[in-house]
Amino acid sequence: MVILMTALDTTFAALSDPTRRAILARLAQGEATVQDLAKPFSISQPAISRHLKVLEDAGLIETRIQGTARPRRIKQDAVNELWDWLSQFREVLERNYSRLDNLLTTLNEKD
Amino acid sequence: MSKLTLRTEGDTQAIVTRRFAAPPARVFDAHTKPELLQKWCLGPDGWTMPVCICEPHPGGNIRYEWSNGAGGFHLTGEFLTVEKPNRTVHVERMFLPDPTPDNHVETRFDDDGAGGTLMTMTMTLPDAATRKMMLDTGMADGMEVSYARLETVL
Numbered sequence: 216m217v218i219l220m221t222a223l224d225t226t227f228a229a230l231s232d233p234t235r236r237a238i239l240a241r242l243a244q245g246e247a248t249v250q251d252l253a254k255p256f257s258i259s260q261p262a263i264s265r266h267l268k269v270l271e272d273a274g275l276i277e278t279r280i281q282g283t284a285r286p287r288r289i290k291q292d293a294v295n296e297l298w299d300w301l302s303q304f305r306e307v308l309e310r311n312y313s314r315l316d317n318l319l320t321t322l323n324e325k326d
Numbered sequence: 327m328s329k330l331t332l333r334t335e336g337d338t339q340a341i342v343t344r345r346f347a348a349p350p351a352r353v354f355d356a357h358t359k360p361e362l363l364q365k366w367c368l369g370p371d372g373w374t375m376p377v378c379i380c381e382p383h384p385g386g387n388i389r390y391e392w393s394n395g396a397g398g399f400h401l402t403g404e405f406l407t408v409e410k411p412n413r414t415v416h417v418e419r420m421f422l423p424d425p426t427p428d429n430h431v432e433t434r435f436d437d438d439g440a441g442g443t444l445m446t447m448t449m450t451l452p453d454a455a456t457r458k459m460m461l462d463t464g465m466a467d468g469m470e471v472s473y474a475r476l477e478t479v480l
Contacts, residue, residue: 231337231454305332312330312344314366315356319348322356 229273246288337454350435354411358382
């Protein structure tokens with residue numbers, strides 16, 4: 216539990232920056248190189264590389280080696296973990312709301 | 327009735343939406359009348375809410391106490407704005423047993439145009455770390471804090 220929460224701390228720190236979130240959104244559509252990523256963001260390639268390092272250290276993306284190219288891509292495990300984190304919250308909420316659905320049905324029938 | 331959506335916005339907000347098959351006035355009542363809240367706002371199975379104070383008017387108090395027979399925790403809050411049956415704004419904090427930072431909650435109950443209600447709950451926490459803590463506690467399924475976090479929203 217503690218290990219997981221520490222990992223999530225790093226993940227959320229990595230996600231706290233809007234440029235890094237935009238980079239992740241771009242990578243969610245498919246892998247891309249530093250050059251590809253620098254274009255839409257009008258930021259220098261070294262700046263993009265620094266953001267990519269933060270994302271990679273947080274385990275959110277990984278580098279694939281293809282000849283001299285180094286395309287980055289989303290690391291599915293990490294994204295799944297993040298999804299689990301959000302879906303747990305959702306699950307607990309849904310338990311309450313499905314009870315509320317039943318209550319509302321009962322109240323509607325009384326009309 | 328429909329899938330709940332949950333998303334974060336910026337660094338400090340979490341937004342939940344859900345549709346219900348009843349008009350806004352009824353869903354509003356279910357969120358503000360103690361005898362109704364005690365029937366559904368319970369978290370995981372096995373928990374009850376023996377104490378429920380909810381005074382839906384500006385300055386009105388909120389106090390929810392949950393118990394699983396062996397232990398429990400509570401939440402307090404105050405209403406800031408109440409526009410029955412479409413909107414409430416309140417602040418709340420949980421005691422675990424120390425108080426958590428205030429969660430500012432705006433809840434909208436809008437007519438969905440089909441006889442039902444679209445609820446939109448916007449929670450604003452003081453900072454990113456607090457939001458994370460609130461959402462995070464849901465992971466500890468079976469632990470008291472998970473119920474606490476759930477209730478931040480309700």
